[in-house]
Amino acid sequence: MPAQHVSRREFIKRNSLSGLGAVLAPSLLTHAATAATDRPAIATSHSVAEPPALLGGKPIRSKEWPAWPVWKPETDEKRLLEVIRSGVWSRAGVVTEFENEWARTVGAKRSLAVVNGTNALITALAQLDIRGGDEVLVPPYTFIGTVAPILANGAMPVFVDIDPATFQIDPAKIEAKITPRTRAIIPVHILGLPADMPAILAIAKKHKLAVIEDACQAHMAEINHQKVGTFGDAGCFSFQNSKNLAIGEAGAIVSNNDLFMDRCFSYHNYGNPYGMASGVIGAGTIMQGNKQRITEYQAAIGLAQLKRLDAETTLRNENAAYLKAKIETIPGVVPYKLYDHVTRAAFHLFPFRYKKDAFKGLSRDIFLKALSAEGIPCSKGYATLNNMPYLNDAFQSKNYRKMYPKKQLDFNQYVTQNHCPENDRICNEEAVWFTQNMLLGTRADMDEIADAIEKIYRHADKLVSLK
Numbered sequence: 001m002p003a004q005h006v007s008r009r010e011f012i013k014r015n016s017l018s019g020l021g022a023v024l025a026p027s028l029l030t031h032a033a034t035a036a037t038d039r040p041a042i043a044t045s046h047s048v049a050e051p052p053a054l055l056g057g058k059p060i061r062s063k064e065w066p067a068w069p070v071w072k073p074e075t076d077e078k079r080l081l082e083v084i085r086s087g088v089w090s091r092a093g094v095v096t097e098f099e100n101e102w103a104r105t106v107g108a109k110r111s112l113a114v115v116n117g118t119n120a121l122i123t124a125l126a127q128l129d130i131r132g133g134d135e136v137l138v139p140p141y142t143f144i145g146t147v148a149p150i151l152a153n154g155a156m157p158v159f160v161d162i163d164p165a166t167f168q169i170d171p172a173k174i175e176a177k178i179t180p181r182t183r184a185i186i187p188v189h190i191l192g193l194p195a196d197m198p199a200i201l202a203i204a205k206k207h208k209l210a211v212i213e214d215a216c217q218a219h220m221a222e223i224n225h226q227k228v229g230t231f232g233d234a235g236c237f238s239f240q241n242s243k244n245l246a247i248g249e250a251g252a253i254v255s256n257n258d259l260f261m262d263r264c265f266s267y268h269n270y271g272n273p274y275g276m277a278s279g280v281i282g283a284g285t286i287m288q289g290n291k292q293r294i295t296e297y298q299a300a301i302g303l304a305q306l307k308r309l310d311a312e313t314t315l316r317n318e319n320a321a322y323l324k325a326k327i328e329t330i331p332g333v334v335p336y337k338l339y340d341h342v343t344r345a346a347f348h349l350f351p352f353r354y355k356k357d358a359f360k361g362l363s364r365d366i367f368l369k370a371l372s373a374e375g376i377p378c379s380k381g382y383a384t385l386n387n388m389p390y391l392n393d394a395f396q397s398k399n400y401r402k403m404y405p406k407k408q409l410d411f412n413q414y415v416t417q418n419h420c421p422e423n424d425r426i427c428n429e430e431a432v433w434f435t436q437n438m439l440l441g442t443r444a445d446m447d448e449i450a451d452a453i454e455k456i457y458r459h460a461d462k463l464v465s466l467k
């Protein structure tokens with residue numbers, strides 16, 4: 001039906017992401033900001049009294065931020081060149097070595113490398129038999145790569161609102177979303193901050209739900225000294241270029257369940273039996289499969305990156321704690337909170353909530369522009385994932401129309417049922433992010449971030465008239 005295809009595509013084109021669900025609730029708060037002069041500036045080495053860079057003043061910072069990904073030819077290239085010169089490029093010993101190292105790093109029995117984090121989740125869900133008619137609980141505060149795998153398996157995403165203090169799925173809101181069709185939950189350790197796994201596991205156990213951790217942003221993060229990704233039935237990681245362990249593209253599934261991992265392996269290698277070398281022809285295919293193998297040279301890059309992941313993670317944690325302590329004294333700046341049992345975070349991003357009423361009503365967009373102008377890159381982060389056209393596109397597909405009653409595929413009704421007001425506020429009004437590479441800088445770099453925010457706070461009255 002080409003006409004229908006065209007109209008669906010047109011629909012997607014016409015509905016820009018920002019247009020949907022981006023209705024801002026009028027703020028009910030009054031501007032109760034402390035008068036700027038009531039508290040001392042936190043500035044250390046720059047004058048926050050200078051005019052804001054956005055209004056023509058001198059920026060707080062003009063230096064570059066630490067580059068990402070890190071690549072050191074002296075230490076990183078020997079193995080990679082050996083692999084390239086060997087001509088063995090398809091999956092073989094180096095991939096297995098990387099998998100073993102990754103399993104050891106996170107403390108899982110097994111690890112399987114796949115093409116990316118999205119397909120790690122697709123594979124894990126499929127081998128836990130999450131399929132058509134099943135409902136999967138998921139937070140809306142995440143990357144599309146969490147939700148697309150649910151749809152790829154024909155299942156129905158059900159969104160559970162977040163706790164704005166931690167940015168994570170709110171365990172207190174999970175049980176209200178459970179129905180007889182609920183089969184699994186995907187806790188996402190979003191921004192590299194651990195979700196509340198003890199609370200989530202207790203609920204999953206009570207309702208017999210599978211738990212698939214999306215740890216795509218949370219390499220080496222820990223709860224009670226146990227690495228995230230090892231709490232549920234499966235943990236999924238991404239090694240995409242921006243992630244804390246960067247290969248360009250790749251991902252991994254970890255688990256302690258041998259039968260499950262054998263099936264994942266088969267699935268990632270055409271459905272051929274686990275243990276069979278890649279590329280063997282004519283030996284018999286035992287299950288429905290796909291092909292998701294990474295190359296030997298990707299694994300060689302991963303092994304090089306893995307050597308510095310621990311030290312980088314420590315540095316990010318130290319800088320994040322330092323920066324948090326500095327900026328949380330600024331009115332209207334509310335940094336992330338970690339759960340008490342978190343012993344280490346990954347800090348793929350450093351988030352805070354921006355309360356514009358403390359900044360004389362200065363919009364988040366202008367705040368972000370002003371901060372960027374000071375030499376501090378920043379963003380507002382995710383848009384609301386629980387009301388975008390991709391959902392309706394799946395609901396209108398032939399498979400969904402065969403698998404679900406019409407009522408369940410009513411998009412307007414779906415959006416109403418999946419409304420998540422806390423997430424709306426974080427996405428549409430409050431979240432501000434810094435990227436992980438900035439946390440690989442020095443204490444002086446963190447001081448500059450804090451100074452720049454303080455400077456904007458002090459000059460909010462002059463910036464507020466900008467459009």
Ligand SMILES: *Cc1c(COP(=O)(O)O)cnc(C)c1O
Pocket residue numbers: 115116117118119142143144145146188190214216217237238239240250251
């Ligand atoms: C990056 C990411 C994914 C998908 O990983 P890819 O390797 O890009 O496919 C999934 N979930 C989250 C939370 C991510 O950040």
